[in-house]
Amino acid sequence: MTGKPAQRLTLFLLLAPAILWLGLLIVLPHVEILVLSFSERVAPRVYAFGFGNYLEFFTEPLYWRTFARTAFMSILVTALTLVLAFPIALYIARVAQGRLKAMLLLLCLLPFWVSELVRTLGWMILLRETGVISYMLRSIGLAGQPVELLYNDGAVILGLVYGGLLFMIVPLANALESLEPAVVEAGYDLGGSRWTVLRRIVIPHAMPGIVAGCIIVFMLTVGNFATPVLLGGKNGLWFTEQIYAQFITRFNWPQGAAFGMLLLLLSSAIVWLGLRLTGQSLGTTLKQA
């Protein structure tokens, strides 16, 4: 370590952007909403420390039910996405070869480069009362009158699963890619059925990919806003909508900040739990993705 002051200055200059970025855009803003979430209005324009915003969350059924519903539906969406994506990832990683493989993966990527709003618009055109599916059902005589397929939980789940698929397929395919064909062969040779080989060899091998995919899909789903609002309408009831309502519509920032902290807590808790249960670290998980 020669020329210490100069080196220190260089290091400081290199670190400056990172410190400004993480400090001003991440750490301090989060401190701000944490503080804000513990402040209560005691008189007009006068605030004091208190747990009122969190108490409000637990006493108002609409709030905690929306929260529980968001958590539950996100877990359901993650599980469905995993089940739907697994055969695709397996096909891409183990069956498809050369050109076909590259093309299948590229075709998976394409829709996800397009804005979430465009994809949601597509589903709205397909599902709504005057939409394509309703029209087709009538023209082949399966339905006598227009069918409304939008604005229910099914539509919300469909939209969210659709939005999560790519983020499941890519880590799964990456994990399955490294599975030695010889190991699978050995499983068959030892008398394992298709199902046994899948359950005892393929799935355990894909575990890092499964965890990575599930964590990413869960985070994206819990934090989603446009899909539940547009496909669910009044029945969407997503927790991010409550945050938006408190911040932008009602201008009750302390309440909104408390909701934001709760969402952050939920998202982090599930990520942590997922990593814990499977013994993975965040760094390697993000690398999978």
Add this chain to the structure above:
Amino acid sequence: MNRPSLSWKLYIAAFYLFLFAPLLVVAIFAFNASPFPSPPWRGFTLEWFTGSGTVVGKPGVLVDPIWLESIGNSFRVAIPVALLAVLLGTVNAWVLERAEFRGKTFVAMMMLWPLVIPGVVLGISILAFFSRVANGLEDWLQTDLDFLRPGLPLVVLGQLSFILTIATLIIAARLRKFDRSLEEAAFDLGASRARVLRTVTLPFLSPALIGAGLVALLMSFENFNTTLMLVGSEAPLPIAMYGQMREGASPAINAVSLLLMLGVGGIASVFALTSKAER
């Protein structure tokens, strides 16, 4: 397992149909001569792109000032975000790959953190923090600081907060592959530090710099959650689309979406080509 069964193949086919169905209907109904983006088909038209509004009641998106303005707003956000992400991301990559100091693992972990924060929470936290800063500074300086209030500058900061992580990761991955003996050779040949950077290191990094810039551009263009919380009166494209979709849209929004798909497809293929050149 190398012999896929028929049902598996059918599932794959059905899956890809499912994947593209929404995008196809968006594209198809952009050309329908009907006031609503829904069947039946009333004939092919380009009115939703270039029409003056005499036929379908509303001007096409390429002449409608409302849409043009929101596209412009999107560019006014995306270009600064992409430039800042590449510039700061390069410095960050340097910190991750070249610098040695105590607490480096902590800094590296902190840089990943923005990716696990929900976009809505990023938005409200930045909104609340900068409002406090603005209130404090305005009292002190006795002037209005509008750029700290909801609006495009704040949207730039909000998007940068997590796009910078991605740019950093892309550039750091490339820097890791760099053979440092090339730099040493240049030093031995008498080149100055600045010259080595300019003639050896940066050219090597350039595919990653372009790639990171394009990814930042795309992510900025499409970001909705964080932007929604920070936007003022000037709406970027996704916000404008969201507003239209809530009101029950006309096929104009399909036309905008199709243009967006083509633009994104173009950028994505440039990205694919540059990353192929990298290999």
